[in-house]
Amino acid sequence: MNIGAAAGASGVTAKMIRHYEAIGLLRPAPRRPNDYRDYGERDVHELRFIKRARRLGFSMDEIGALLMLWRDRARPSREVRRIAEAHVGDLQARIAEMQAMAKTLAQLVRACHGDDRPDCPILDDLALGGSENRVSE
Amino acid sequence: MNIGAAAGASGVTAKMIRHYEAIGLLRPAPRRPNDYRDYGERDVHELRFIKRARRLGFSMDEIGALLMLWRDRARPSREVRRIAEAHVGDLQARIAEMQAMAKTLAQLVRACHGDDRPDCPILDDLALGGSENRVSE
DNA sequence: CTTAAACCTTCCCATCATGGCAAGGTCAAG
DNA sequence: CTTGACCTTGCCATGATGGGAAGGTTTAAG
Known part of the structure; x- marks a missing residue:
């Protein structure tokens, strides 16, 4: 899935997806031979997570922490x-x-x-x- | 009155006073021979006005409009x-x-x-x- | 096959209010 | 005369977001 498709599927603009990657909120997306970023369902899921957290007013720092906890299946609630x-x-x-x-x-x-x-x-x-x-x- | 004194008297930092002047919110202060900006009571008054309006959450645009109205003694309330x-x-x-x-x-x-x-x-x-x-x- | 549209890439710039820093001029007190 | 406290301008940074340029790729239509 190209970045545009991921953007469409998640509601996060391509611009912001790259930005989130740049600031380390998201892990760098794997690149296809043409250097395009390649996304899967899992990534779209994370993007939606971020979008919802923003809508609840969480700061980017808080979202970073929440994302890490979310990825860690053994986190303490x-x-x-x-x-x-x-x-x-x-x-x-x-x-x-x-x-x-x-x-x-x-x-x-x-x-x-x-x-x-x-x-x-x-x-x-x-x-x-x-x-x-x-x-x- | 130097900018530092005006800052102290109004509670607005010297930095922001210059900024407000730069963006046209305040008229350029007259300069003394040494090129220092010179302020009077009236200016301190305006600075306090701005500060109070910020504290009430007015945007800079709104404050610009309010300042103009304030200066216009014939404004309609x-x-x-x-x-x-x-x-x-x-x-x-x-x-x-x-x-x-x-x-x-x-x-x-x-x-x-x-x-x-x-x-x-x-x-x-x-x-x-x-x-x-x-x-x- | 060629061309145009619609993608993608990176990089730079702008926002807005604010602060920090640097280099250099000025003034007052010791 | 030196020192320190001022002043000046100018540049950079913040944080989330958008805009746009320049250049490469893919796709669809001619």
């Missing part, structure tokens, strides 16, 4: 769970941060009459830092 | 509110997406015993795409 738990924690922290932003902003939007007049609580807040409601840092 | 509303919408969409990820992942974590045994619902899901609960795309 403990490891996998640890990574997933850490990621859930990450997600929750980012969600909380964004919710704080959205809340502050929604308050400001509510306070702004939003017509032709120039006075605007949103700009006032940005200028003066009224809601010094720091979300992190 | 309608414009400002529109930008802020759009950004709140953005935030909410991203929050929903991340919540969907976190939910799926939390379920998988709950299903994984997380011990020495190799079988793991988390990997199974990634491999087979059990929860084809697409979050976007």
Whole structure:
């Protein structure tokens, strides 16, 4: 299977497949006599794995670790769970941060009459830092 | 005021101040005879404005627009509110997406015993795409 | 058989906000 | 006058992704 076919079958672009190989996430694909990369079902499977993990928001580093665990049929599920738990924690922290932003902003939007007049609580807040409601840092 | 002082007063690094100038977000600072950039209170104010807007998650494009509106004392608050509303919408969409990820992942974590045994619902899901609960795309 | 389309290969560049580093000019305090 | 703390510009790197060029291969149609 050529790289294009693998791309089609996995939903990962050919470009990204080469990239994943370049950064060591995937083992180098065997080459055919014409130097084309050759993929099998197993590789398509790994590509789909990567794609799904990306969709769940895992970082490339986390995916690297998950892939290694996945390839190791004797891995302890403990490891996998640890990574997933850490990621859930990450997600929750980012969600909380964004919710704080959205809340502050929604308050400001509510306070702004939003017509032709120039006075605007949103700009006032940005200028003066009224809601010094720091979300992190 | 030198760039370092402006950086200290605003919380924006000197590096980023130059960058903002380079990309046209800030007007080029006047130079002193020694070619040093010279800043005043007003500039520090703008830098703080930018910093606060970043903290609220506005994109650089949005900040550019907000800055222009801020400088225009006759702006209609309608414009400002529109930008802020759009950004709140953005935030909410991203929050929903991340919540969907976190939910799926939390379920998988709950299903994984997380011990020495190799079988793991988390990997199974990634491999087979059990929860084809697409979050976007 | 020739040609064109559709592949493949590698390599370079761009994004975006940010940081790091280097080489060289300037200024203030000792 | 030296030292150290500034300033200047410019280049490189990040990380995931896409764009595109230049050149080789395969395939299908003429």
